[in-house]
Amino acid sequence: MSKRTGVILDVRMQRESKSFTDALYAVLTAAGLFEGPKFMLSGLSGMAFKFTVHEKLLPMSVTAYGQWGTEHRRAVDNLGIFLVDDGGRTRHDSFGAYQRIAIDCVKQSLDRGLACLYWIPEFGVIHGYDEDDRVFYVQDGWSGETQYVLYDNFGLNFTPFWDCMYVGERVMIPLQDTVLESLRLALEDWETPHKTLPDLSLGSGRLAYSFLIRALQQGGFDSYGAIYILESYMTSRIEISAYLQEVQSVLPGLEEVQHLYAKLVEGLRGPFAAAISEKNSGKLLMQVQLPSLCSALKKALELEERAMQQVTKISGQYPDRKRSTLPRWGAHTAR
Amino acid sequence: MNEHHNKHASAAADQPRVPLASSFADAMHQVLSAKGWFTLSKPMLAGMTALCFRLSVHRQLHPDSATAYNWAAEHCVAADLIGIIAMQGAGFNFSPTFPLYQKQAISEIRRSLEQGTGVVCWKDRFIVITRCDDERQLFYYTENASAAELELPYEQFGRNESPYWYGQIYEGQIRKDIVQVLRESFIQAVYKAEVHDLMLPESQYACGLRAYDAMLEALADNTYDAAGAYETLLFYAGMKQDAAAYAREASQYWPEVEGVAEHYAALAAVYNQITHTLCKQTVQAPEGPCSLDAHSLLPLLREAQRIETAAIQSIRILLREPIENRFHDVGLR
Known part of the structure; x- marks a missing residue:
């Protein structure tokens, strides 16, 4: 043999x-x-913060967070x-x-x-x-x-x-540097509305919330995609909260960000559990629960906006060479 | 601002007045022609890769205008357009992970050199690494095809004055139909003329045909960096000569492009006058170009803008169907 x-x-x-x-x-x-x-890998890499939604809630939203x-x-x-x-x-x-x-x-x-x-x-x-x-x-x-x-x-x-x-x-990077950079990655994702230009059908960060809420209110969306996006979003926010719990002492002012994400997660649990029901055949989005889910998402948006304002303050305390130097790579349109 | 001016002006005065930024296409051509993977002229390479069609400037015409673009995206597409299989790496040399990438790059470059293929790298300009000496732990490189070899110790790779490291390694080639390559290059020319480079903040940089508005504004308002403007205009004058030579030669393979070639010939002629104006001033004021003859340059740039717009329009007409098939994303192959 x-x-x-x-x-x-x-x-x-x-x-x-x-x-x-x-x-x-x-x-x-x-x-x-x-x-x-x-959750530490997800937080430190900035991946947990990535949130992108297609206007029709297609399942590809979950991997379409940029190039x-x-x-x-x-x-x-x-x-x-x-x-x-x-x-x-x-x-x-x-x-x-x-x-x-x-x-x-x-x-x-x-x-x-x-x-x-x-x-x-x-x-x-x-x-x-x-x-x-x-x-x-x-x-x-x-x-x-x-x-x-x-x-x-x-x-x-x-x-x-x-x-x-x-x-x-x-190579080993000091924890404080890694945490700071993860927050800056988060902030960039939050503030960049379209990460795969010229495609405007995908919204990221702050805009992802608008796309999600609008689609849930208007209907005509991909129902499998909607559940996948919502669950992925919820998992990410739980990860962020756990991550910040772990590293909140690393940077002054980070505790407040942690509190905001913890509050965000608490506020979402009920409406999420009510809106996504588990049946033998799979998961189902409960139409009747969508209004309360949308208002919970609007509250979450406000909380995340406040969290990002605090992140902006923290980030501003330290020099940021990576973002003050123009790169020679990065975002471009697909060719 | 003034300090910035003076620094560049005096630096320029100490050195011979040649365009400082030799283009990526020069370096790529040096490697590929030595290897026998590209047998046509340098302008043909600059055109077929669409590299000579890029036009992007800092709004105050800072000296980085010629090289501030998305190397990773443009050079990857450039190689692919001519059927060259390539890998590349780029990053900030101040990043904590730089030593890992430097180590890998050194090993990949040595491997490429063993196979007899030079490597294009960034050493505050695009250079070609031609040989290495493992005992002395150094590379030999040239700044252009006719220049003498210089030494670059392995551990200095990527440690540039500018914060970037970059390298592109060529692995092989695939067969391409030349007329298809020519057609695609002109479609990419339209893309470059019309689409802003996402990497560049629009508040500070202008791309494609819009770069003319930025140049005209900077010259008219006297808000330009003189040394940078001088270098930038000479650099793009070289690119337009390449574009003209390319379009002319391309029409031998693809006669329909002759009309386009005429526009580029006219464009190159205007840039010749621009170069002449720039150099005349240098002779008159040998202490350094503290300001440019904006009065003479403005009408020439307006003329260049008019002709280049017409050139792009003629490509749009010639390649209407394949361009329209791409809907709102002209560059997407």
Whole structure:
């Protein structure tokens, strides 16, 4: 019996947060590159604060929080971790060449003991490969089961793009710096209405609330998407509250932000539980509860606005070289 | 503001008056032609990659005008348009994670050099790393194709005066149909003329045809940085020469583009006059360009604006169908 070539890493991804956060947490904890609970990773990376809503509440809202290259680089950078982000549009004629390179990069990463993040969609992890069968082992975090992706199908999916990320070494960044940067990432997301211009059908941060409330009031939205967006939003706010509870002493003035998010979460629990009912067949949005859900969301918007005003004050106390220096990368329209 | 002026003016006076910012297309052409992956002229590369069609300026014409653009986005598209498989990296060199990226970049650059492929990097301008010496732990690089090799110690990679590190590595190429490449490059020219670079705050920078309004305003109101304006105009004059040469050569492969080429020939002629005006002043005032001959430059820039607008309009007419098929996102391939 010949020895088979390949690797299987002991990685367990579990969907609880945003798919990118869940995948990143699985990859980093397996590699010993992050210690602590998931809400800390979600908070420190700024991922928890990301909130984007499509005007028709399509489920893609939850991953449409910006251009991944830019967003994920900054998120992982704030954890002090090296990241290579590889991706593009599968319709471009260079895709085949990039696909071959990426397949090699994934295998090299796995050989070094590092699982990869991969757009299935949504984000999952590649935690192994078998060279004889030419397959990758992929987890989506929903079921505990492994899916198989043929090398030849790597990157192909029903969305127009492919994306794969490899992590590397870590440098230690002082906690205060990381927390401050996470707040600034949050503030930027809050204040940027459209993160994927020229697309105006997606609203982010403050505007995401308006899009969500308006759609719930007007109807005609994607009902699966509505539940997915609401639950993801709620999970994120619980994460933020837990994160701030943990780090509130790191920066003066942060306690107030924590109080506001704790209050926000408390105010949402009842209306959310009433609006989303669990049936045997799945979850259902209760029409009759939507007015009270909307008024709870309006209160949450006010609280988050106050929290961000306080974040602005905190941020202003310290120099911000990253935002006072014009970059040579970042936001652009897709080409 | 005045201190800023003087600093640049005196710096410019100490140095020979050549455009300081050699363009990315020069560096890319140096690498790809040495490798045999691109056999046409430099203007053909500047055009086919659409690099020569970019026009963006700081509203007071600061010296960063020529290089303040989204390198990551533009250079990725540039390589893809001509079928070159590339990877790139960029970041702030003051970021805590910079040492990790520097280490990876050094290893990737050495790997590329082993395969006989030079690497385009940022060292306060775009340069080409041509060789390395592992024993002495240094790279050799050139600032342009005809310049002598200089040394760059490995640990100095990315540690620039400007806060950026950047590198692009070429991995291979795929076959492309030249007429398709030419067509796409002209569509990208429309995109660059009409769409603001999202990376640049609109309050401080202007892009595409709108850059002319900013330049005219700065010159008319005397709110420009003289040394920066001088460098910027010379730089873009070079880009327009490339665009004209490109459009002319392109019409050999694709005769329908001849009408467009005529506009770019006229545009280059106006920029020649702009260059002439700038250089004449330098001869008259060798102590340094503390101010420009705005009186002569204004009508020339207005003429350039008129011609470049007509050039873009002629491309829109020539490529009406593929452009309209892209609805509100002209650049999206």
